[in-house]
Every structure is written in structure tokens, then in C-alpha cells.
Amino acid sequence: xxxxxxxxxxxxxxxxxxxxxxxxxxxxxxxxxxxxxxxxxxxxxxxxxxxxxxxxxxxxxxxxxxxxxxxxxxxxxxxxxxxxxxxxxxxxxxxxxxxxxxxxxxxxxxxxxxxxxxxxxxxxxxxxxxxxxxxxxxxxxxxxxxxxxxxxxxxxxxxxxxxxxxxxxxxxxxxxxxxxxxxxxxxxxxxxxxxxxxxxxxxxxxxxxxxxxxxxxxxxxxxx
Amino acid sequence: xxxxxxxxxxxxxxxxxxxxxxxxxxxxxxxxxxxxxxxxxxxxxxxxxxxxxxxxxxxxxxxxxxxxxxxxxxxxxxxxxxxxxxxxxxxxxxxxxxxxxxxxxxxxxxxxxxxxxxxxxxxxxxxxxxxxxxxxxxxxxxxxxxxxxxxxxxxxxxxxxxxxxxxxxxxxxxxxxxxxxxxxxxxxxxxxxxxxxxxxxxxxxxxxxxxxxxxxxxxxxxxx
Numbered sequence: 001x002x003x004x005x006x007x008x009x010x011x012x013x014x015x016x017x018x019x020x021x022x023x024x025x026x027x028x029x030x031x032x033x034x035x036x037x038x039x040x041x042x043x044x045x046x047x048x049x050x051x052x053x054x055x056x057x058x059x060x061x062x063x064x065x066x067x068x069x070x071x072x073x074x075x076x077x078x079x080x081x082x083x084x085x086x087x088x089x090x091x092x093x094x095x096x097x098x099x100x101x102x103x104x105x106x107x108x109x110x111x112x113x114x115x116x117x118x119x120x121x122x123x124x125x126x127x128x129x130x131x132x133x134x135x136x137x138x139x140x141x142x143x144x145x146x147x148x149x150x151x152x153x154x155x156x157x158x159x160x161x162x163x164x165x166x167x168x169x170x171x172x173x174x175x176x177x178x179x180x181x182x183x184x185x186x187x188x189x190x191x192x193x194x195x196x197x198x199x200x201x202x203x204x205x206x207x208x209x210x211x212x213x214x215x216x217x218x219x220x221x222x223x224x
Numbered sequence: 225x226x227x228x229x230x231x232x233x234x235x236x237x238x239x240x241x242x243x244x245x246x247x248x249x250x251x252x253x254x255x256x257x258x259x260x261x262x263x264x265x266x267x268x269x270x271x272x273x274x275x276x277x278x279x280x281x282x283x284x285x286x287x288x289x290x291x292x293x294x295x296x297x298x299x300x301x302x303x304x305x306x307x308x309x310x311x312x313x314x315x316x317x318x319x320x321x322x323x324x325x326x327x328x329x330x331x332x333x334x335x336x337x338x339x340x341x342x343x344x345x346x347x348x349x350x351x352x353x354x355x356x357x358x359x360x361x362x363x364x365x366x367x368x369x370x371x372x373x374x375x376x377x378x379x380x381x382x383x384x385x386x387x388x389x390x391x392x393x394x395x396x397x398x399x400x401x402x403x404x405x406x407x408x409x410x411x412x413x414x415x416x417x418x419x420x421x422x423x424x425x426x427x428x429x430x431x432x433x434x435x436x437x438x439x440x441x442x443x444x445x446x447x448x
Contacts, residue, residue: 068372089350122313141363149291150291152290167391
């Protein structure tokens with residue numbers, strides 16, 4: 001009985017997510033759902049991406065948080081269209097929230113929409129938003145065993161960014177073991193080690209984004 | 225309508241949590257609900273606590289995870305009674321799961337029960353388990369702004385441990401700002417900086433635990 005309710009919720013969510021994606025396709029907006037645990041560096045990644053790509057693509061941001069507008073303020077200071085969604089205790093964004101946010105963004109003026117999901121490695125992976133690609137950010141200090149503990153998140157990701165690699169000398173993190181764990185769940189995931197603090201490795205992320213924007217612009221959805 | 229359903233769930237949970245707590249009180253078992261984001265160091269804290277206190281108190285552990293038995297295995301290797309709860313996708317432990325786990329632990333042989341909640345800064349704070357005290361572990365790399373983003377977790381905690389302080393030289397973490405944010409939400413919270421890697425600061429944690437065990441043994445619940 002309980003399972004049935006969950007399925008109904010997810011199926012209603014998927015209907016709205018498909019509607020969102022059609023709208024985003026019509027406008028040729030590449031949309032990325034960025035997910036991670038709290039404090040892994042989602043906002044830093046978004047700020048670095050804005051700084052580097054704002055001359056090449058018109059960027060919009062949807063910020064999801066349980067409370068506060070700290071992140072949206074940081075993004076807004078960069079002169080980028082930003083909408084904050086506060087979930088009031090909810091542990092993930094859903095398609096309905098994104099639909100409301102899209103109504104408040106200048107869709108005709110955006111090429112790349114970055115959605116920062118609520119900091120949580122569990123439920124966000126279950127709720128499609130209408131995005132084209134899912135990006136999962138693991139912060140190095142979280143440890144190399146996380147794919148075993150939060151398998152759905154790693155299974156659903158198109159790109160897995162390993163952030164804070166500047167801390168590698170001070171931590172016990174087995175990069176080979178982490179790669180093995182991720183590819184065991186998700187053989188096609190692209191794994192990119194980066195540091196949003198030093199900028200190391202981010203060029204690969206920017207290239208991947210620009211390629212995906214190009215693909216959307218050439219027409220046709222690249223939905224995951 | 226939806227809010228009503230949530231309230232019903234929470235109130236049913238609270239009834240079971242109170243039943244759990246009565247059972248734990250009858251056995252004089254101090255029970256601690258340990259909560260944090262993924263990879264903040266809950267298991268390391270539990271392993272350090274077992275190593276240091278197992279001569280002074282009989283310890284039991286309930287491990288909560290979305291999937292895997294990695295943590296319960298580590299604890300079991302220390303010769304401690306351990307039960308793993310896999311939530312199969314669920315993002316928090318609830319009182320009902322703990323009731324089942326208590327049925328599988330030798331309650332007559334335990335003085336201190338450590339419950340490792342699912343790695344998540346949101347929903348675990350909403351679900352009482354029957355614990356006497358709530359401990360929240362923030363890992364330094366997560367950043368000093370987390371109390372603003374996950375206020376309920378910090379409001380509900382009796383003790384806030386700041387873990388991984390050995391990484392302080394390599395990070396931008398404003399300790400004074402963090403203290404101010406926590407005490408603004410929760411003026412009586414005890415804030416303890418520790419490193420589960422180097423052992424720094426853990427003596428204060430052990431003292432706090434031994435005092436709380438003594439209080440339970442002298443009779444009477446010290447429920448939060």
C-alpha cells in the first residue's frame with residue numbers, strides 16, 4: 001500500500017518532469033541537475049562555471065535549499081538570472097518546484113540552466129526534474145566508499161565530479177577503488193577529478209558542458 | 225491534506241519512539257542518535273568510542289544505511305554487539321526500525337547504545353527514535369554555513385561535534401562564525417571540535433558520554 005503511494009507520487013512527478021523538459025527543449029536550454037551531499041561544493045562549482053563560461057553561454061541558475069537564500073545571493077552577485085527554491089524542510093527538489101521556477105526565469109535568454117539540488121545523496125536521485133543530464137559531486141573528504149552506501153545516486157549520474165582534490169595529500173582516499181566502485185554501478189559515467197578551489201581539472205568539465213550545449217543547439221533532446 | 229498526513233506519520237513515530245525509550249530506560253541503556261551528512265565521520269567516531277570506552281561500558285551499535293553492511297562489519301570486528309538496518313532507499317531511520325533492532329540486541333548486556341543514522345542532514349532530525357541524546361557531527365570541509373542551510377538538525381542537537389579539525393590549516397572555515405550560527409539556533413548546544421583521525425579533542429566527548437551514562441544509571445530518563 002505504501003509502495004503504491006510512492007509510485008503514484010513518482011509517476012506524477014515524471015509527468016511534470018517530461019513537461020518541463022519539452023519546454024526546455026523548445027527553448028534550446030541545456031539543463032543540468034547538480035546533486036551532492038551537503039558542503040561538497042555545488043555552489044562553488046556553479047560560481048566557477050559562471051565565471052568561466054558566461055562569455056560563451058547565457059546561464060541561468062535554480063538554487064534548491066531547505067532554508068536560506070545564501071546560495072542564490074552568491075549567484076545573483078555574478079549577474080546571472082537566479083531563482084531560489086526553499087523546500088521548507090523537504091529533502092529534494094521535485095518537478096513541480098522546477099515548473100514554478102521556470103515560470104520565473106527569462107527562458108528566451110538562457111542557453112545553460114544549472115539546477116543546484118538540495119544537499120542530500122539519497123532522495124534527489126529519485127526525482128526527475130526535466131533535466132537533460134545529471135551531475136553528481138563527491139567531495140574527497142567524504143571517502144571512497146560512498147558508491148556502496150548511496151548506490152542510486154551514482155547509478156543515475158551522467159558525470160561524477162570528484163571535488164576538493166587539493167586535499168588529497170591530507171586524506172586517505174583510494175582513487176582506484178572509487179573508480180572501480182562507480183563503474184561497477186554505472187559503466188558509462190564520466191568521472192572527472194577537480195578542485196573548485198584551485199581550478200584544477202575544471203577545463204574538462206567546461207569542455208563537457210560546451211559540447212552538451214552544442215548538442216542541444218543542433219536540435220533534439222539529449223535527455224538522460 | 226498533505227500536511228495532515230505528515231503529522232500523522234510523525235505522531236505514530238513518536239508513540240513508538242516513547243515505547244523504545246521506556247524499554248531503554250528499564251535497561252538503563254544510554255542511547256545516542258548520531259546524525260551527520262554522508263562521510264562526516266560517524267563510523268570513525270563510533271569506532272574511536274568503542275576503542276576508548278569498551279573497558280568502561282558495555283557498548284551496542286545500530287548502524288543505519290541506505291544499502292550495504294560496510295559499517296556494521298567494521299563495528300562487529302571490534303567485538304561489539306551490532307545490528308545493521310538497511311532502509312532500502314529510505315533517507316532516515318524511524319522508531320519502528322529501531323524497535324525491530326532492539327529485539328535483536330542483548331539489552332541486558334548494554335550500557336551505551338550508539339545509533340548511526342543514515343547520512344543526511346535533513347529528515348533524520350524529524351524522526352525521534354527513542355534516544356536520550358542527539359549528537360550532530362559536522363565535518364569541517366562541509367563549511368561553516370551549514371547551520372543556516374540545515375537549521376533543524378542544529379536546533380535539535382544536544383552536542384555538535386566539529387570533526388576533521390586536522391584539516392583546518394587547508395580549509396577556509398570560520399570557527400567563530402560557526403559557533404555564532406549554532407548558538408543562535410540552539411543556545412545550550414555543546415560544541416566540541418574533534419579529529420577522529422588524530423584523536424584530538426575526543427577526551428571531552430568521552431567525558432560527556434561517561435557523565436551521561438552515569439546519569440542514566442543513577443536512575444531516571446534524561447530524555448531530550
